[in-house]
Amino acid sequence: MKLKREFADFYKEIRxxxxxxxxxxxxxxxxxxxxxxxxxxxxDHNISISKTDIRMIDQGSYKYxxxxxxxxxxxxxxxxxxxxxxxxxxxxIIKGYLRDAINISPRTVAIKEPCVRASYYENxxxxxxxxxxxxxxxxxxxYLARGKEFSNSYSWEDADPDGLNDYLCGQINGNDQLRRIIxxxxxxxxxxxxxxxxDHEVPPSIGLTLLACDCFSAQSTIEGDDDLLSLQKxxxxxxxxxxxxxxxxGNLIKTITKYLPVTPYTDVFKKMKESSSYITTFYNRLxxxxxxxxxxVNVESAHDAGEYVQKVLGDSFTxxxxxxxxxxxxxxxEHSFG
Amino acid sequence: MTVKEILESYxxxxxxxxVLEGVLFFTLFEKKFLFFAPEKDDxxxxxxxxxxxxxxxxxxxxxxRENSIIDGKYLPNGTYRWICLFExxxxxxxxxxxxxxxxxxxxxxxxxxxxxxxxxxxxxxxEFMYYWNSxxxxxxxxxVYLEQATQFTELxxxxxxxxxxxxxxxxxxxxxxxxxxxxxxxxxxxxxxxxYIPVTDSRGILPPHxxxxxxxxxxxxxxxxxxxxxxxDDTFQSIKSKVPKTxxxxxxxxxxxxxxxxxxxxxxKCKNSNNHTLLEKLLSDIVTLESLPTERKDYxxxxxxxxxxxxxxxxxxxxxGAGSLGSYVAFELVKNGAKYLKIYDGDKFEEENVLRWAYxxxxxxxNKATTIQILLKLLHPEINIEVCDANISxxxxxxxxxxxxLIIFTIGSSDEQIKLNSVLKRANCPIPAIFVWxxxxxxxxxxxxxNYQMPGCFECLYTDSNGELVNNRARKxxxxxxxxxxxxxxxxxxxxxxxxxxxxxTTAALLDVIRDYDEHKIMTNTLIDITPERITISDTExxxxxxxxxxxxxx
Numbered sequence: 001m002k003l004k005r006e007f008a009d010f011y012k013e014i015r016x017x018x019x020x021x022x023x024x025x026x027x028x029x030x031x032x033x034x035x036x037x038x039x040x041x042x043x044d045h046n047i048s049i050s051k052t053d054i055r056m057i058d059q060g061s062y063k064y065x066x067x068x069x070x071x072x073x074x075x076x077x078x079x080x081x082x083x084x085x086x087x088x089x090x091x092x093i094i095k096g097y098l099r100d101a102i103n104i105s106p107r108t109v110a111i112k113e114p115c116v117r118a119s120y121y122e123n124x125x126x127x128x129x130x131x132x133x134x135x136x137x138x139x140x141x142x143y144l145a146r147g148k149e150f151s152n153s154y155s156w157e158d159a160d161p162d163g164l165n166d167y168l169c170g171q172i173n174g175n176d177q178l179r180r181i182i183x184x185x186x187x188x189x190x191x192x193x194x195x196x197x198x199d200h201e202v203p204p205s206i207g208l209t210l211l212a213c214d215c216f217s218a219q220s221t222i223e224g225d226d227d228l229l230s231l232q233k234x235x236x237x238x239x240x241x242x243x244x245x246x247x248x249x250g251n252l253i254k255t256i257t258k259y260l261p262v263t264p265y266t267d268v269f270k271k272m273k274e275s276s277s278y279i280t281t282f283y284n285r286l287x288x289x290x291x292x293x294x295x296x297v298n299v300e301s302a303h304d305a306g307e308y309v310q311k312v313l314g315d316s317f318t319x320x321x322x323x324x325x326x327x328x329x330x331x332x333x334e335h336s337f338g
Numbered sequence: 339m340t341v342k343e344i345l346e347s348y349x350x351x352x353x354x355x356x357v358l359e360g361v362l363f364f365t366l367f368e369k370k371f372l373f374f375a376p377e378k379d380d381x382x383x384x385x386x387x388x389x390x391x392x393x394x395x396x397x398x399x400x401x402x403r404e405n406s407i408i409d410g411k412y413l414p415n416g417t418y419r420w421i422c423l424f425e426x427x428x429x430x431x432x433x434x435x436x437x438x439x440x441x442x443x444x445x446x447x448x449x450x451x452x453x454x455x456x457x458x459x460x461x462x463x464x465e466f467m468y469y470w471n472s473x474x475x476x477x478x479x480x481x482v483y484l485e486q487a488t489q490f491t492e493l494x495x496x497x498x499x500x501x502x503x504x505x506x507x508x509x510x511x512x513x514x515x516x517x518x519x520x521x522x523x524x525x526x527x528x529x530x531x532x533x534y535i536p537v538t539d540s541r542g543i544l545p546p547h548x549x550x551x552x553x554x555x556x557x558x559x560x561x562x563x564x565x566x567x568x569x570x571d572d573t574f575q576s577i578k579s580k581v582p583k584t585x586x587x588x589x590x591x592x593x594x595x596x597x598x599x600x601x602x603x604x605x606x607k608c609k610n611s612n613n614h615t616l617l618e619k620l621l622s623d624i625v626t627l628e629s630l631p632t633e634r635k636d637y638x639x640x641x642x643x644x645x646x647x648x649x650x651x652x653x654x655x656x657x658x659g660a661g662s663l664g665s666y667v668a669f670e671l672v673k674n675g676a677k678y679l680k681i682y683d684g685d686k687f688e689e690e691n692v693l694r695w696a697y698x699x700x701x702x703x704x705n706k707a708t709t710i711q712i713l714l715k716l717l718h719p720e721i722n723i724e725v726c727d728a729n730i731s732x733x734x735x736x737x738x739x740x741x742x743x744l745i746i747f748t749i750g751s752s753d754e755q756i757k758l759n760s761v762l763k764r765a766n767c768p769i770p771a772i773f774v775w776x777x778x779x780x781x782x783x784x785x786x787x788x789n790y791q792m793p794g795c796f797e798c799l800y801t802d803s804n805g806e807l808v809n810n811r812a813r814k815x816x817x818x819x820x821x822x823x824x825x826x827x828x829x830x831x832x833x834x835x836x837x838x839x840x841x842x843x844t845t846a847a848l849l850d851v852i853r854d855y856d857e858h859k860i861m862t863n864t865l866i867d868i869t870p871e872r873i874t875i876s877d878t879e880x881x882x883x884x885x886x887x888x889x890x891x892x893x
Contacts (some may be wrong), residue, residue: 013456013541016565016566017539017567018567019567020562020563020564020565020566020567021562021563021567021571021574022562022563022564023564023565069541069565069566070565073564073565127564127565128564315454315455315456316454316455316456318454318456318457321449332429332430332433332434333428333429333430334427334428334429334430
């Protein structure tokens with residue numbers, strides 16, 4: 001099997017196993033601030049909730065254990081409060097209350113479309129942000145507060161954060177190869193989109209994770225898991241999910257749709273579709289990655305295969321020495337000791 | 339091909355001036371190098387490369403120190419930094435052709451300069467201690483003694499002449515109270531609390547090197563990493579709860595990777611702050627850092643470094659007999675990982691035996707066990723040898739087995755061995771005993787492994803199928819051969835003539851038996867025959883059902 005050790009080393013290199021203590025402490029202080037300050041702010045606006053009514057749930061890669069190293073630590077924690085959404089129909093206002101509860105130095109807090117973001121800086125550089133999607137539980141329904149602070153577009157959107165967690169944990173937990181493949185695909189995305197400035201042009205992690213789960217191809221031999229073949233087949237499977245659609249000028253362009261497997265069953269690539277070029281770029285880059293991985297699978301030499309994989313996953317993937325060089329070096333190695 | 343032709347065959351290389359035959363400059367990746375070809379008339383020589391006039395490049399294997407030429411006769415003035423491209427004695431140069439040596443050297447240089455950041459990090463970590471100790475301050479070399487390296491722990495600092503020992507609390511070093519005349523060799527210093535911090539994830543941790551010095555950030559990144567957790571939760575909780583008593587502290591970090599195993603110390607000077615925990619101190623009080631030249635020196639680490647049997651480390655071994663065989667066995671047990679021995683022997687070391695005594699001429703006229711104790715302690719201060727300068731009695735044997743893990747008999751007397759075997763069997767001895775003896779004649783020897791919970795004991799060898807006592811049935815030498823090898827020196831004194839080969843052979847076989855026992859490969863009581871040709875399970879009938887000690891009759 002080619003590149004077994006290189007893939008294992010690469011996974012060790014990019015993987016984040018758990019929250020650091022620095023992150024955990026920041027998150028816990030943030031959660032304490034929410035629980036201690038938000039009820040008072042809400043009461044001032046005639047919304048009565050107690051500290052124990054507030055529920056926090058882990059979301060995102062830390063929940064699914066698919067976190068990889070990145071320039072900025074990105075943590076997602078959902079905040080759920082009981083709320084009458086018909087009386088409090090404007091989620092932007094409730095998100096404002098959450099912002100006010102946590103807007104304490106050294107945090108920088110901003111209202112984003114799907115969440116409230118607490119950012120942490122050191123020496124003028126952001127090193128961590130904790131995204132806090134705000135959910136309202138109203139009767140038996142759960143709603144996500146959507147909308148930027150001053151945007152005209154806002155809504156309480158049907159949601160099922162627990163259901164999404166259950167779905168993804170059910171898919172990933174106990175399937176170590178799938179977990180690795182998700183990390184590899186996210187690393188590929190980070191490499192390919194490292195220069196991006198617009199969030200919407202980058203394929204979202206949730207989209208890549210759901211597609212990886214759908215298209216995952218388990219591959220192993222008697223030597224163990226074959227991550228190269230699994231990655232190639234999984235990414236090829238994702239590529240095959242693209243379909244043609246016609247743009248406003250009637251040109252055929254590639255597109256991809258992936259609906260959330262739980263309420264609200266929306267398309268996770270909807271934002272990317274705001275510009276057809278984003279999806280086209282996604283397709284082209286994915287297509288190139290699949291070509292490189294296919295070449296890596298097909299070439300005989302581990303060195304050549306490594307070079308193809310490095311084009312996909314970046315410099316952190318180490319290329320093994322050329323076989324002739326390695327064999328020659330082995331033949332001339334000193335085997336004696338005095 | 340000439341050197342120049344070989345170098346010019348690389349697209350990346352531009353050959354510049356040739357200084358001497360086989361010595362020339364070339365540029366590669368915009369850096370200038372001085373290349374020395376291997377010597378044609380010396381097959382064991384190899385090619386060498388120096389980086390020329392570049393003080394900034396901070397690649398692994400490009401040496402930190404430079405040689406300056408200011409009035410060059412053959413070489414231009416400037417600075418030259420040697421590039422270490424070969425692990426020491428890693429290649430049999432004689433079998434590599436002159437041309438291939440040059441190709442290999444250039445290939446390695448290109449590979450080195452083409453490394454990705456991850457590869458560079460791995461190479462720096464492989465050479466971590468070289469960089470750490472090269473960049474460290476002070477003349478006092480720090481020796482670290484740990485009992486374990488996986489948990490946060492506190493250490494004591496002892497200062498000697500130009501040396502500092504940082505010793506895990508509770509770890510006893512036998513020479514720590516030694517004196518030079520009236521002066522103590524080691525003084526306990528309490529002005530700095532010392533802590534050992536094991537690193538569990540080494541990603542991103544680089545040694546100081548050219549253009550990169552450790553600051554508070556590096557320490558803070560280890561104990562309070564933002565993205566990567568470098569220490570375990572237990573270690574973090576310890577750092578978070580521990581309140582140092584001193585303003586400044588010394589930290590020892592231990593870091594294990596696939597490629598290296600490193601331990602490095604640094605002194606952390608802090609602001610005066612009362613009641614700050616160690617974590618608070620490290621996060622907010624650091625003023626300066628001083629890296630200290632460090633070596634880990636404890637016995638378990640040294641054993642691990644040379645591939646010793648770690649299973650022996652915590653075994654308490656009772657060695658009965660410190661004669662020729664016992665002296666070899668004691669020495670090799672300690673060199674192979676056994677740091678606790680208790681030795682019994684009432685004999686004095688006589689000059690006639692000097693050539694087959696493991697320690698040469700030291701200790702003539704002294705008690706053998708005591709001499710061994712003195713000499714073994716010189717090997718390492720953690721080695722703990724207890725001795726009794728008398729032959730072991732049945733009573734002492736019973737006391738000893740209550741706190742030992744293994745008994746080894748290296749006494750020649752069959753009577754003593756039979757007697758003590760019987761004591762152990764009657765006591766249903768819970769620990770195994772290994773009887774080791776040489777046959778007269780100096781050719782054959784034997785090892786008998788006995789677990790007293792199973793059938794078979796030393797007396798079985800002296801018992802026939804009818805339960806009658808006979809002489810040792812394991813004996814391979816004929817009586818005539820034996821008789822020829824006995825030297826008589828009057829008054830009934832005899833000495834069997836044998837050289838040290840049998841002692842070395844038997845001791846090596848004993849070490850293998852102990853390892854096999856430790857790895858649960860010895861499942862039954864076993865007799866082993868050792869000859870110059872081979873080491874085999876004996877064909878002597880064993881155990882004997884009719885044995886009066888352990889067999890049916892004995893029951």
